[in-house]
Amino acid sequence: MLNDIHSPAPARSVLITGGLGFLGRAVAQCFRAGGYRVLGIGHSAEDVADGAASGYDRWISTSLTTESLTLLGERPDVVVHCASNGSVPYSLVHPLDAYERTVNSTAVLLEHLRRHAPSAVVLYPSSAAVYGAAPDRPLCETDTPNPVSPYGFHKQMVETLLAAHATCFGQPAVAVRFFSIYGPGLRRQLLWDASERLLSGPSPQTFFGTGDETRDWIHVDDAAALILHLAERAAAAPRGAAARLEIVNGATGDRVTVRDVLGRLARALGSPAEIRFNGSIRAGDPRFYLAAIDQMRATGWQPSIALDEGLATYAAWVRKARDTAP
The missing domain is CATH 3.40.50.720 (NAD(P)-binding Rossmann-like Domain)
Incomplete structure (x- = not known):
C-alpha cells in the first residue's frame, strides 16, 4: 500500500x-x-x-x-x-x-x-x-x-x-x-530484556555468561x-x-563489561535487584567486542553521548513504555 x-x-x-x-x-x-x-x-x-x-x-x-x-x-x-x-x-x-x-x-x-x-x-x-x-x-x-x-x-x-x-x-x-x-525505542536484546527483569522480577536476577564479556x-x-x-x-x-x-x-572505543553495564542500568532504573551470571555462553555470542575508532x-x-547519560534516557523511556503498554 x-x-x-x-x-x-x-x-x-x-x-x-x-x-x-x-x-x-x-x-x-x-x-x-x-x-x-x-x-x-x-x-x-x-x-x-x-x-x-x-x-x-x-x-x-x-x-x-x-x-x-x-x-x-x-x-x-x-x-x-x-x-x-x-x-x-x-x-x-x-x-x-x-x-x-x-x-x-x-x-x-x-x-x-x-x-x-x-x-x-x-x-x-x-x-x-x-x-x-x-x-x-x-x-x-x-x-x-x-x-x-x-x-x-x-x-x-x-x-x-x-x-x-x-x-x-x-x-x-x-x-x-x-x-x-x-537508546529509546530499543525493545530487544540485552538492555531491553534486562530492564524488564530488573523492574518486575524477583532478586537476584541471573543472566547468561560470566559478566566479564565486553561490549562497546x-x-x-x-x-x-x-x-x-x-x-x-x-x-x-x-x-x-x-x-x-x-x-x-x-x-x-570504550570497553565496558556486561556486569558493569547491567549494574549501571539497574541504578538508572532504580532497581535494587542483585545481578548474577550463570557462566554459560550462548551460541553466536562472542566474548569480547571493542572498536578501534581511529x-x-x-x-x-x-x-x-556518554554511557551513563544514555542509560538515563533509556531508563526513563523504558519506564514510560511500560506505563503506556496495553
Whole structure:
C-alpha cells in the first residue's frame, strides 16, 4: 500500500529501508533535521500517521521488492539500508529467512539503484558481528572477518555485495560496522530484556555468561548522526571511475563489561535487584567486542553521548513504555 505525506521538497532526499525499525526511526529524524526530504519503505503494520510522526515525508508500507521500489518512483540522493534481520538468535533458528531479509533484500535494492539511481550514496548499518570471535583488543576495519553466526556471515555478504557494486558499477557505498547500539525505542536484546527483569522480577536476577564479556556501546542518536555525517562526506567526495566500499567502525572505543553495564542500568532504573551470571555462553555470542575508532575520528566525527547519560534516557523511556503498554 502506498501512502503519501505531502510537504515541501528540499533539494536532497534520502530513502530509508526498514524505516520504522529502531535505527531507522532515529535516522529519519536525524536526516529530516538535516534538511532532507525523507522517504521510507518497510514491512510494517504502522500506518501513514506513524510514518509522519517518525519524520517521513513519504512512507510506503510494504516489503522491499523490485515492484515496491519501482512504485516509489523517485531517485534519492542517499539510501540508508536498514532493512534486514536484526537478531543473532533468529539467524540460528531461521537461517534461510534471515538470509532473505538481509542478503537478498540488499541484492534487490542494489539492482534497482544500478538501473535507476547509480549515483545515490548507499549507507549500510553493518555490524561488529562480522569480526565474530576476536581477541580482547580494539578491532580494526582491516582485521580479517571471523563471523560465528549466520547473522554475522550475512552482514559480511552484504558488505561484499556493496563492494562489488562500488567496484563494478561505481555505486558509492559506506558500511558502518556498528557495535552495540542502544537508546529509546530499543525493545530487544540485552538492555531491553534486562530492564524488564530488573523492574518486575524477583532478586537476584541471573543472566547468561560470566559478566566479564565486553561490549562497546553507542547511543542510537549518535549512530544516526554518524550515518548522516558519512553520507554527506561521501556525497562531497570526487567521483571517479574506480569506486570502492568504505568501511568504518561505529562505536565509542570504550570497553565496558556486561556486569558493569547491567549494574549501571539497574541504578538508572532504580532497581535494587542483585545481578548474577550463570557462566554459560550462548551460541553466536562472542566474548569480547571493542572498536578501534581511529578511522571514524579521521572522518572528523566522534560520539557525544556518554554511557551513563544514555542509560538515563533509556531508563526513563523504558519506564514510560511500560506505563503506556496495553
